[in-house]
Amino acid sequence: MKLESKVPPGSLATKWTEYKSKMNLVAPNNKRRLEVIVVGTGLAGASAAATLGELGYHVKCFTFHDSPRRAHSIAAQGGINAAKNYQNDGDSVYRLFYDTIKGGDYRSREANVHRLAEVSRDIIDQCVAQGVPFAREYGGLLANRSFGGVLVSRTFYARGQTGQQLLIGAYQALSRQISLGTVQMYNRHEMLDLVKVDGKARGIIVRNLLDGKIERFAAHCVVLATGGYGNVFYLSTNAMGCNATAAWRSVRRGALMANPCFTQIHPTCIPVSGEYQSKLTLMSESLRNDGRVWVPKSVSDAKAIQKGEKNALDIAEGDRDYYLERRYPAFGNLVPRDVASRAAKVACDEGKGVAPTGLAVYLDFAEAIDRYGRARAHSRGIGNPTEAQVIELGEEIIRQKYGNLFQMYEKITGEDPYKMPMKIYPAVHYTMGGLWVDYNLETNVPGLFALGECNFSDHGANRLGASALMQGLADGYFVIPYTIGAFLSQEIRTPKFSTDLPEFAEAEKSVKDRIDRLMSTNGNQSVESFHRRLGKIMWEYCGMSRTAEGLKKGIDEIRALRKEYYEQVYVPGTKAEFNPELEKALRVADFLELGEVMMNDALNRNESCGGHFRYEYRTPEGEAKRDDDNYTYVAAWSWSEDGKILMYKEDLVFENVELKTRSYK
Amino acid sequence: MKINLKVWRQKDSKDKGHFETYPVEANEHMSFLEMMDVLNEDLLAQKKEPVAFEHDCREGICGACSLVIDGRPHGPQTGTTTCQLHMRHFKSGDTIIVEPWRANAFPVIKDLVVDRSSFDRVIQAGGYISVNTGQAQDGNAIPIEKGLASRSMDAAECIGCGACVAACPNGSAMLFTSAKVSHLGLLPQGKVEHVNRVRGMVAQMDKEGFGNCSNIEACEAECPKEISVVNIARMNRAYIGASIVEE
Ligand SMILES: Cc1cc2nc3c(=O)[nH]c(=O)nc-3n(C[C@H](O)[C@H](O)[C@H](O)COP(=O)(O)OP(=O)(O)OC[C@H]3O[C@@H](n4cnc5c(N)ncnc54)[C@H](O)[C@@H]3O)c2cc1C
Ligand code: FES
Numbered sequence: 078m079k080l081e082s083k084v085p086p087g088s089l090a091t092k093w094t095e096y097k098s099k100m101n102l103v104a105p106n107n108k109r110r111l112e113v114i115v116v117g118t119g120l121a122g123a124s125a126a127a128t129l130g131e132l133g134y135h136v137k138c139f140t141f142h143d144s145p146r147r148a149h150s151i152a153a154q155g156g157i158n159a160a161k162n163y164q165n166d167g168d169s170v171y172r173l174f175y176d177t178i179k180g181g182d183y184r185s186r187e188a189n190v191h192r193l194a195e196v197s198r199d200i201i202d203q204c205v206a207q208g209v210p211f212a213r214e215y216g217g218l219l220a221n222r223s224f225g226g227v228l229v230s231r232t233f234y235a236r237g238q239t240g241q242q243l244l245i246g247a248y249q250a251l252s253r254q255i256s257l258g259t260v261q262m263y264n265r266h267e268m269l270d271l272v273k274v275d276g277k278a279r280g281i282i283v284r285n286l287l288d289g290k291i292e293r294f295a296a297h298c299v300v301l302a303t304g305g306y307g308n309v310f311y312l313s314t315n316a317m318g319c320n321a322t323a324a325w326r327s328v329r330r331g332a333l334m335a336n337p338c339f340t341q342i343h344p345t346c347i348p349v350s351g352e353y354q355s356k357l358t359l360m361s362e363s364l365r366n367d368g369r370v371w372v373p374k375s376v377s378d379a380k381a382i383q384k385g386e387k388n389a390l391d392i393a394e395g396d397r398d399y400y401l402e403r404r405y406p407a408f409g410n411l412v413p414r415d416v417a418s419r420a421a422k423v424a425c426d427e428g429k430g431v432a433p434t435g436l437a438v439y440l441d442f443a444e445a446i447d448r449y450g451r452a453r454a455h456s457r458g459i460g461n462p463t464e465a466q467v468i469e470l471g472e473e474i475i476r477q478k479y480g481n482l483f484q485m486y487e488k489i490t491g492e493d494p495y496k497m498p499m500k501i502y503p504a505v506h507y508t509m510g511g512l513w514v515d516y517n518l519e520t521n522v523p524g525l526f527a528l529g530e531c532n533f534s535d536h537g538a539n540r541l542g543a544s545a546l547m548q549g550l551a552d553g554y555f556v557i558p559y560t561i562g563a564f565l566s567q568e569i570r571t572p573k574f575s576t577d578l579p580e581f582a583e584a585e586k587s588v589k590d591r592i593d594r595l596m597s598t599n600g601n602q603s604v605e606s607f608h609r610r611l612g613k614i615m616w617e618y619c620g621m622s623r624t625a626e627g628l629k630k631g632i633d634e635i636r637a638l639r640k641e642y643y644e645q646v647y648v649p650g651t652k653a654e655f656n657p658e659l660e661k662a663l664r665v666a667d668f669l670e671l672g673e674v675m676m677n678d679a680l681n682r683n684e685s686c687g688g689h690f691r692y693e694y695r696t697p698e699g700e701a702k703r704d705d706d707n708y709t710y711v712a713a714w715s716w717s718e719d720g721k722i723l724m725y726k727e728d729l730v731f732e733n734v735e736l737k738t739r740s741y742k
Numbered sequence: 743m744k745i746n747l748k749v750w751r752q753k754d755s756k757d758k759g760h761f762e763t764y765p766v767e768a769n770e771h772m773s774f775l776e777m778m779d780v781l782n783e784d785l786l787a788q789k790k791e792p793v794a795f796e797h798d799c800r801e802g803i804c805g806a807c808s809l810v811i812d813g814r815p816h817g818p819q820t821g822t823t824t825c826q827l828h829m830r831h832f833k834s835g836d837t838i839i840v841e842p843w844r845a846n847a848f849p850v851i852k853d854l855v856v857d858r859s860s861f862d863r864v865i866q867a868g869g870y871i872s873v874n875t876g877q878a879q880d881g882n883a884i885p886i887e888k889g890l891a892s893r894s895m896d897a898a899e900c901i902g903c904g905a906c907v908a909a910c911p912n913g914s915a916m917l918f919t920s921a922k923v924s925h926l927g928l929l930p931q932g933k934v935e936h937v938n939r940v941r942g943m944v945a946q947m948d949k950e951g952f953g954n955c956s957n958i959e960a961c962e963a964e965c966p967k968e969i970s971v972v973n974i975a976r977m978n979r980a981y982i983g984a985s986i987v988e989e
Binding site for chain 1: 859
């Protein structure tokens with residue numbers, strides 16, 4: 078199979094505009110006859126469903142959540158990027174494009190990334206018009222802040238709840254279309270299989286989570302916006318329900334999983350504290366605008382802290398190692414996530430970690446509090462402020478900027494981050510890999526599209542902060558509404574599909590068989606316990622540092638675990654009722670296959686790039702060492718019924734950007 | 743720490759429901775929901791059905807978690823969702839009573855899970871600004887005073903959990919609805935449809951069976967996002983205005 082990226086010809090800067098203006102359109106009367114299934118109501122799905130509804134398509138939209146508003150996008154904190162250059166600090170579409178390509182360690186497709194940077198500006202306009210209450214300056218204009226890996230200030234935000242506000246905006250647009258009747262909404266419906274008719278995606282099989290009924294839905298095409306698969310690691314910053322089932326089931330029907338080993342480990346999360354822990358909490362990257370990362374210089378100080386004999390304040394300034402500032406003077410604490418995470422791991426591996434587990438570093442705001450406090454005292458005309466005054470004024474500013482994050486930290490840890498530096502450690506956060514899509518966001522299965530985190534398209538081997546929200550909304554509001562036309566304009570004579578077709582019956586049966594198999598196993602281990610074990614295997618062998626030897630071992634362990642799963646898992650209750658354990662069981666079954674593919678991908682890629690760090694491939698300074706001659710390609714994986722795994726390549730061609738060693742020094 | 747959990751069990755919407763008591767071995771660093779996970783793992787080990795409860799982000803933002811703990815929606819700590827409540831706020835030996843949201847417009851689905859789709863329908867009745875994708879002008883075309891944007895944001899922080907309804911003896915959704923009305927109505931973009939929005943959303947609220955507001959203000963006290971009842975006053979003013987426009 079040859080993977081055609083379908084990137085249109087023309088110069089990078091103009092090809093999207095030219096392509097749009099020459100694209101086949103679907104007449105309004107035909108749109109009304111064409112049906113589109115959208116699965117997912119996160120930023121990508123809700124924006125797509127709403128916009129397709131506005132255009133006049135007949136949309137059926139699905140979410141396993143009880144309401145579209147609960148999608149995981151709601152949890153995004155820090156912000157959304159856009160090349161508006163409102164700050165006049167040298168930003169441009171090209172710079173955002175370039176930063177994203179470089180940040181992704183040259184493993185993404187130029188044309189897609191450039192388009193993303195272009196439409197980023199429209200996103201902000203659209204969201205403002207919808208009533209998203211972005212942060213403002215005193216003059217009433219939109220405010221910005223900086224995120225890691227860039228030297229301009231282009232991130233728009235709404236306090237620490239940017240994802241929530243953007244999702245509410247998209248949810249409101251979607252709600253409007255629901256009330257107008259262009260979108261039919263199916264809450265608490267989980268897609269469990271894809272239906273293909275004559276090779277094209279024409280429907281889905283879903284389980285109504287309220288009563289367990291298996292239902293069939295047909296349409297002219299299917300759009301997946303089902304989010305990322307970070308929960309394959311069990312512990313991650315993702316919401317508990319995030320899963321790979323829709324994407325993975327599509328792979329089982331012939332779609333390809335691209336670069337699945339590219340996972341993002343976020344440097345600033347609240348460290349693991351116990352075995353009972355169900356998830357990890359992110360502390361937004363925006364904190365690195367003001368927080369300084371450090372560990373003690375000496376292992377003995379670190380040991381004393383680990384034993385609780387000392388705390389951060391006992392370590393004198395000169396005995397602290399601000400290792401990011403030391404190693405990467407140009408970007409300092411704002412190096413990209415992959416770099417910051419690995420540096421934290423190195424510090425902890427050297428024995429300098431600061432929690433009882435030895436797995437944490439400090440994120441310290443004392444200097445920022447002091448700096449802001451003095452500036453505020455000055456602007457208030459307080460000539461010689463006391464230390465206490467400075468701290469009070471400084472804390473006030475920090476509270477305005479990050480109040481809710483500080484509060485969240487205190488609630489979880491019981492420690493006051495205004496007084497004592499935060500303890501943080503890297504955690505699984507985002508998956509750059511995902512369904513392989515071409516320029517139209519169409520998978521290799523005709524009529525099956527993938528948007529948002531569930532595709533692989535824009536972030537290469539490492540995503541920059543505040544770019545996932547941008548991508549989700551770009552895909553949903555401004556890309557798919559056009560590119561879906563390339564497919565649907567060929568379908569205007571295709572009548573509606575009946576769900577009585579044998580293809581639907583076959584898919585339904587296979588879903589029912591999967592359910593029956595899990596329900597009847599009647600073993601004595603919970604789904605959760607398997608998920609936890611899978612997560613440990615993934616983190617151990619396919620986490621922040623990977624080796625060929627470890628990955629091979631990991632593959633064996635996953636296979637063994639999968640076998641045990643089908644012998645030992647216990648799912649209570651019945652299939653014909655509201656049964657959260659059964660929902661989990663189906664998702665974990667898919668993670669158990671996907672995990673193996675991720676390990677294979679990591680094993681295949683004999684280089685280090687972005688979030689994929691193979692210990693064997695590193696520079697003498699310990700930085701990632703890419704191999705552009707042999708690995709400048711997308712690895713897209715298939716999985717056949719009998720568990721055979723095959724890889725297909727899409728070579729990445731860089732016509733506009735020169736491949737360089739990524740340096741943040 | 744040893745906790746005695748008295749939990750509401752209800753097989754489905756038709757079942758009458760009853761309390762069951764379970765001992766749970768927790769530790770003070772756990773979140774309340776992690777303690778519930780421990781209970782469920784215990785139940786599964788005994789091949790009993792785990793307690794169904796809703797949750798997702800476990801960060802206090804998605805609005806899924808929804809337990810009435812010792813008579814209070816989201817438990818004893820103010821400004822905190824159930825998922826952010828930690829066991830360090832309880833003592834070993836405590837008996838904790840856990841129930842679902844109870845309100846006419848939120849029927850129980852199973853155990854502690856209720857149906858809150860009525861909230862979605864209230865939003866569908868006007869809780870948006872009618873602007874199609876691609877119609878927007880430049881984001882900086884209309885400056886919005888910082889304080890105004892901030893007040894709009896205060897209201898927009900609502901997570902749609904429904905604690906306000908569960909807290910209200912009348913089962914009223916005034917805080918939820920008025921928060922949306924304020925979020926949009928305070929902004930210049932949202933002013934155009936303000937009156938129609940209020941009218942539509944209030945009518946839907948009544949249709950869903952939410953009760954009336956009698957100014958008890960329990961909603962504000964229990965709201966995990968500390969959304970203010972000022973929003974209700976604001977909406978009432980708009981509603982009266984809307985009735986006058988109608989005449
Ligand atoms: C804590 C946290 C903070 C973040 N902060 C930022 C940030 O500041 N800036 C940034 O740019 N990015 C951030 N991200 C990343 C970003 O939030 C996500 O990548 C993005 O929101 C994903 O959006 P999505 O629409 O692709 O998917 P999601 O929002 O995950 O939505 C998935 C949807 O699909 C549905 N679904 C899934 N499977 C099925 C199925 N089988 N059947 C039916 N429905 C299904 C779900 O119900 C849901 O509606 C953050 C992520 C986390 C975890
Ligand atoms: S689980 Fe999301 S708010 Fe509690």
